[in-house]
Amino acid sequence: MPESEQNPDGRGRSTVAVILGFHQDDDGHWVAELSCGHTQHLRHQPPWQSRTWVLDPAHRLEKIGQPFACGWCAQERE
Template sequence: MQQAICGYHLDEEAHWVAKLSCGHFQHVRHDPPWQMRPWVLTQASRNKMLGHRLNCIKCDQGAPKDQLAK
């Protein structure tokens, strides 16, 4: 199911994670040659991707919303 990116945070290993409008989180790594997402490298390019839709497998699976660890 396609869901819009509405924010970002860094995980405990300093990898970027997108917060989706459905409440799920999804890693958005730039890890060539496997994952090509150079837009995660700068704040400006991440901001331009706000609203962009990603496929949310967690929605397809009916998973509960994600929460940040405290």
């Protein structure tokens, strides 16, 4: 399964987006919804990925509006 999904309409050419919100995928993993139109899985799976904040609703809320480096947008620029 990919870490993020590309938006088919090609929105977003900047590599820095803003987190607009979150939802859970079918497996219960948290996914950030980005202003560029892309999405990014944000998993807490120690020791490889340590994102304890994603498990807490208040901490997720604090991330909304924060900048996020979108890997899909970076690839589009290459």
